Amino acid sequence: MSAIRLLVLGAVRQHGRAHGYQVRNDLEYWGAHEWSNAKPGSIYHALKQMAKQGLLLAHEIAPSTAGGPPRTEYEVTDKGTEEYFALLREALTTYDQKMDVLSAGIGFIVDLERAEVVELLNRRVEGLEAWRSSVTEYYTPEDGPESLGHIGEIMNMWVHSADAGAQWTRGLIARIEAGAYTFAGEGGDPFVGGLADGQENPYAN
Amino acid sequence: MSAIRLLVLGAVRQHGRAHGYQVRNDLEYWGAHEWSNAKPGSIYHALKQMAKQGLLLAHEIAPSTAGGPPRTEYEVTDKGTEEYFALLREALTTYDQKMDVLSAGIGFIVDLERAEVVELLNRRVEGLEAWRSSVTEYYTPEDGPESLGHIGEIMNMWVHSADAGAQWTRGLIARIEAGAYTFAGEGGDPFVGGLADGQENPYAN
DNA sequence: GAGGCCGTAGTCAAGTTTGACTACACCTGT
DNA sequence: ACAGGTGTAGTCAAACTTGACTACGGCCTC
Numbered sequence A, B: 001m002s003a004i005r006l007l008v009l010g011a012v013r014q015h016g017r018a019h020g021y022q023v024r025n026d027l028e029y030w031g032a033h034e035w036s037n038a039k040p041g042s043i044y045h046a047l048k049q050m051a052k053q054g055l056l057l058a059h060e061i062a063p064s065t066a067g068g069p070p071r072t073e074y075e076v077t078d079k080g081t082e083e084y085f086a087l088l089r090e091a092l093t094t095y096d097q098k099m100d101v102l103s104a105g106i107g108f109i110v111d112l113e114r115a116e117v118v119e120l121l122n123r124r125v126e127g128l129e130a131w132r133s134s135v136t137e138y139y140t141p142e143d144g145p146e147s148l149g150h151i152g153e154i155m156n157m158w159v160h161s162a163d164a165g166a167q168w169t170r171g172l173i174a175r176i177e178a179g180a181y182t183f184a185g186e187g188g189d190p191f192v193g194g195l196a197d198g199q200e201n202p203y204a205n
Numbered sequence C: 001g002a003g004g005c006c007g008t009a010g011t012c013a014a015g016t017t018t019g020a021c022t023a024c025a026c027c028t029g030t
Numbered sequence D: 001a002c003a004g005g006t007g008t009a010g011t012c013a014a015a016c017t018t019g020a021c022t023a024c025g026g027c028c029t030c
Helices: A004-015 A020-029 A038-053 A078-091 A099-107 A112-140 A143-178 B006-015 B020-029 B040-054 B078-093 B100-106 B112-140 B145-177
Strands: A054-059 A072-076 B056-060 B072-076
Touching: A004 A020, A004 A038, A004 A072, A004 A099, A004 B006, A020 A038, A020 B020, A038 A054, A038 A072, A072 A078, A078 A099, A078 A112, A099 B145, A112 A143, A143 B145, B006 B020, B006 B040, B006 B072, B006 B078, B006 B100, B020 B040, B040 B056, B040 B072, B072 B078, B078 B100, B078 B112, B112 B145
Parallel strands: none
Antiparallel strands: A054 A072, B056 B072
16 A cells, blocks of 8 residues: 555545645645655645545636636545545555555544544564564574675564564654544544645745 | 665676576565665666666676576676666765665665764765755745745755754764674675575575 | 376566656746 | 746656466376
8 A cells, every 4th residue: 555545545635625736736735746646746645546446526617716727626435434544544554564654644643533543553562573573583594694694684673673663653652652643533633734725835845 | 866776786786697587686685675765667778778778797697597487597788887886876975865765775785995984974964964954054044944844844854854854864884883794805704685596585484 | 108296487467656847727927 | 017036735757566368398197
């Protein structure tokens, strides 16, 4: 899974209804173009594709109010919402080393309830630990680690990075259990990481 | 940069002359299909593409000796060797979080000289540290980290992972400086992570 | 000895990603 | 008033990736 669908679905969902350029701006505001494949072409492609698959509803819209060509606005359908939450849960749970997907998941984490988030992250830690031991078994065979030569350093890096990932995840779990942030179903203002409609982007170049 | 070109160039280079299936097998032996995009289609595509670009020389070869369709053998050209070392150096130096590229670089690290490797890895650590401080400056603005809400956790993850990467790199540098492994220009058998011509792959499924 | 399976070697169409490009409207100075 | 810059919105071809598929020979088995 690539991060783009989750990012685009989440961005559209936060606006209720959004056109491509708005999504593109939101994602740039999050720095997503730096840690994921959220580039213009990919964003517009994802929008069209998901509209074709019924995850988004496309409204043809008259020429923009702010210059430029006419634009298409999108809305998330029920099916799209289902897909969104499936992707979000998967992003938080899977323990492979895809930083972009995990980052996207963290960005939308407050759309889930606190208890579920803790459970998903715990599953992530478990997966990471299981994977770690399967790797160390593989690269510490009876004939000793030297048999792998410098190739063993690759495994070493994986293990190191799995450990770091598990440690970070445990820290996040602790913060969340201690009451940090406001999650779904907890009243209060949900934190929205997007740009309001007229607000300018302070981080744009 | 994706890891595939480096992997394919390196694999062909180790054999001197290799056909696609051989490369595919080598990469599977290294587990590369698990941590990179080294899947059949990508491998054959990379071979053809690089042949078209003059990085590889393609020899049309008669029907295979072991059943199956006729095969094409490839050889790395001078231009390809240049590209190979450029990619290898870049893979070891750049500090972005692409595990697949770095893994591929580690796999071929002994094709460089020990002193250069240490220098490249030191550059990697420096880059990581510089990037870390630029991120922490960005997400600890004067109005405090709270302004970012849970989005700050994304930055936190990056920083955590940069720290882990730097720490692992320092460990590797120490092992290499202490004399581990045999590098280019040091005589001795270079460690070859490939399969010899008739050898079967013990890790194939 | 024929049918089926396995290993070898590679192809292909469909989908995705990339980065440069287009097209339009507003603003700004001269 | 109009040339050029800037911001808005999106398109496009080329490249890359994916995973399922083809095609062929040898081997086993009944």
